[in-house]
Every structure is written in structure tokens, then in C-alpha cells.
Amino acid sequence: MQPIRIVGNGLAAHVLAQTLIQRGLEVEVFAADFPGAASKAAWGLLNPVHLKTRTLTYGALGFELALAFYSQCQERLDAHFMEPVVLRHYFRDESDNTRWIQAWQEGLHQHIHCGDTYVDVLRAASISIPHFLSASQQDLERRGFWRNAVGQEAELMNVPVSNWVIWAQGVWACSSSLFGWVPLRPSAGVQAEWNQSSSEFQPLVVHRGFFFGQDPANPSVHRLGSTYSWSQTPADHAQAEQELIQALPSYPEAQPPTALKFSLGYRPASGDRKPIVGHHPEFRNHLFFNGLGSKGLLLAPQLADLMADICVHSPREIPPEINIARFYKRFKSSP
Numbered sequence: 118m119q120p121i122r123i124v125g126n127g128l129a130a131h132v133l134a135q136t137l138i139q140r141g142l143e144v145e146v147f148a149a150d151f152p153g154a155a156s157k158a159a160w161g162l163l164n165p166v167h168l169k170t171r172t173l174t175y176g177a178l179g180f181e182l183a184l185a186f187y188s189q190c191q192e193r194l195d196a197h198f199m200e201p202v203v204l205r206h207y208f209r210d211e212s213d214n215t216r217w218i219q220a221w222q223e224g225l226h227q228h229i230h231c232g233d234t235y236v237d238v239l240r241a242a243s244i245s246i247p248h249f250l251s252a253s254q255q256d257l258e259r260r261g262f263w264r265n266a267v268g269q270e271a272e273l274m275n276v277p278v279s280n281w282v283i284w285a286q287g288v289w290a291c292s293s294s295l296f297g298w299v300p301l302r303p304s305a306g307v308q309a310e311w312n313q314s315s316s317e318f319q320p321l322v323v324h325r326g327f328f329f330g331q332d333p334a335n336p337s338v339h340r341l342g343s344t345y346s347w348s349q350t351p352a353d354h355a356q357a358e359q360e361l362i363q364a365l366p367s368y369p370e371a372q373p374p375t376a377l378k379f380s381l382g383y384r385p386a387s388g389d390r391k392p393i394v395g396h397h398p399e400f401r402n403h404l405f406f407n408g409l410g411s412k413g414l415l416l417a418p419q420l421a422d423l424m425a426d427i428c429v430h431s432p433r434e435i436p437p438e439i440n441i442a443r444f445y446k447r448f449k450s451s452p
């Protein structure tokens with residue numbers, strides 16, 4: 118069997134590559150480093166609970182699978198990039214408090230614990246995505262599966278139809294001639310990072326929507342993030358940095374130096390907030406793996422499992438709500 122070609126260099130591409138390798142398959146990863154990749158700016162929280170809506174998020178049932186996947190990767194890749202964390206959200210006001218208690222009664226009791234002034238998400242993890250990517254890259258290089266090159270459509274369209282090509286390009290799919298018709302809506306996000314002495318791993322804290330905590334691979338690196346915006350103008354980025362600076366005083370534990378390092382990334386989100394996977398309508402050996410939005414860590418392992426099943430022709434349906442086929446009408450009407 119020919120190697121499965123993967124185009125991309127973010128969470129989607131690396132989780133997919135590692136999943137396929139675990140299944141004993143060979144891959145060839147075409148990886149470029151375009152500025153603005155979501156995976157390089159991500160906070161790195163693996164969390165099954167949606168804090169705004171106080172419900173389980175889409176894909177929450179795959180939480181244990183995701184946790185097991187990253188744990189196995191730590192062992193196989195001999196790297197440390199994940200820490201289990203308790204995620205602590207302080208109530209905004211009385212009504213926030215009441216609604217969380219209601220959510221607890223209505224089914225979240227296995228996932229949360231309500232205190233007097235806060236709610237804890239009991240099972241969550243903090244993952245340093247850049248550390249995972251770098252460990253995965255080293256593994257791919259060692260196996261000879263790594264191509265430090267842009268995956269070119271003109272070249273990859275020529276692979277025989279019996280060979281799979283999986284496009285995991287994040288927001289760069291928007292300018293692709295093969296998949297440019299898929300309605301991705303990039304959402305920009307910024308997070309801040311600084312050094313602060315610390316020996317022990319503390320609970321991750323959320324106030325007013327911003328997360329504050331430590332990098333699991335290096336507990337003295339602290340992070341605050343992240344902002345969220347569908348807009349992409351440079352002015353918004355400066356505004357996003359200001360938002361983070363203004364949020365800092367809400368965290369008495371934070372002692373940032375004056376110079377913060379900001380990272381900007383574009384989440385590959387879809388308008389319906391669901392991932393997008395499946396076959397190109399005409400070139401069926403070309404698969405799309407995208408739309409991970411703000412839940413990449415939770416979704417990528419379960420979707421990579423699905424992609425692996427497709428590649429080995431295991432009979433498994435792609436759920437309609439995430440199947441790229443829901444957008445085929447757009448392909449037909451695209452010029």
C-alpha cells in the first residue's frame with residue numbers, strides 16, 4: 118500500500134499522522150509553517166464542558182478517547198506535554214451561580230462540582246500543542262515520513278485514485294482550488310505568555326471568559342488567553358492584546374513582567390460550529406479534515422479515528438452533521 122499523504126502541519130495533521138501510524142499504516146506528511154496557524158497560538162485546554170452554555174460540548178463523549186490518545190502519544194514519543202487539570206470558573210454573579218447549580222441538577226453532575234463562589238470542571242487537561250507537534254515531527258522525521266514542503270495541489274492531484282490524500286490545512290483551505298468552496302469562517306484569537314517562577318502545577322482558572330494557567334511542559338511558563346473574533350483585520354489584533362492586558366488584574370496569582378509575548382492564530386471554524394470531514398465530491402480519494410474550530414484537542418483524535426477507518430475501508434458512516442457532503446451544493450454552484 119502507498120503511504121497516505123497528509124497535507125498540513127497543525128494539530129489535525131499530526132493527530133492524524135500519529136493515529137495512522139498507531140494502526141500500522143505509512144504516511145507522508147507535507148508540512149509548511151505559514152504564520153497564523155491556530156495550533157501555534159492555542160491555549161491547549163482539553164475540556165468537555167462548554168462554559169458559556171453550561172452544557173457538554175459537541176464531541177464531549179470522545180473526551181476519554183482523546184485523553185487516552187495523548188497519553189499514549191506521550192509514552193510512544195517519549196515526551197511530556199499534558200497535565201490533568203481542574204478547571205475553576207468563578208461565578209460572574211448570582212444568576213451565573215444559580216444556572217450552574219441548575220446545570221449540575223440537569224445532568225452535568227458527573228463533570229462538575231459547584232462550590233460557594235466557583236464551579237470546577239473535574240476532568241480536564243492542559244496540553245502544550247507546540248510540544249506535541251514538535252515531538253510528533255521528530256517521530257515522523259525519524260521514520261522518513263516527513264516532507265518539509267508545501268503540499269502542491271497540481272502534484273498531489275496526480276496521485277493514482279487508489280491512494281489517499283488528506284488535506285488538513287486549517288484556514289489555508291480557504292484559498293485552495295480543490296476545497297475553497299467549503300464555508301470555513303476563520304476566527305482570530307490571541308493569547309499572552311510570560312515566565313513566572315513556579316514549582317507546582319496549580320488549578321487552571323477562568324474569570325470573565327479568559328483562561329489563566331501554566332504550560333504543562335514547563336510550569337514556569339504562564340499563559341492568559343484567549344480572545345475570540347470572526348474578524349481578521351490587524352486593528353483587531355492590537356485590540357485583542359489590549360483585552361488580555363485589561364483582563365490581567367482579575368488574576369491575583371498572575372505576576373507578569375511588562376513584556377508579554379503574544380501569539381496570534383486563526384481557528385478554522387465552520388459557520389455551524391461543527392467539524393468538516395469527508396470526501397471531495399469528484400476526487401473521492403481526496404479527503405478533507407478541517408473545521409476543528411476552538412475544540413481541536415477534543416475533536417481531532419475521534420475524527421482521526423474515523424479518517425483511519427475510511428482509509429482502511431472499514432464500514433463506518435460519517436455522521437451527517439460533520440460530513441462535508443452537507444456542503445456539496447456549494448461545490449456544484451461554485452464557478
Ligand SMILES: Cc1cc2nc3c(=O)[nH]c(=O)nc-3n(C[C@H](O)[C@H](O)[C@H](O)COP(=O)(O)OP(=O)(O)OC[C@H]3O[C@@H](n4cnc5c(N)ncnc54)[C@H](O)[C@@H]3O)c2cc1C
Binds near residue numbers: 130147156288383415
Ligand atoms: C488563540 C487560540 C486559542 C485556542 N485554544 C484552544 C484550546 O484551549 N483548546 C482547543 O482544543 N483548541 C484551541 N484552539 C483551537 C485549536 O488551536 C484548533 O482547533 C487547531 O489547532 C486547528 O488545527 P489545524 O491543524 O486544523 O489548523 P492549524 O493549526 O492552523 O494548522 C494548519 C497547518 O497547515 C499548514 N499548511 C497549510 N497549507 C499547507 C500546504 N499546502 N502544505 C503544507 N502545509 C500546509 C499551515 O502552515 C499550518 O501549520 C485555539 C485556537 C486559538 C487561535
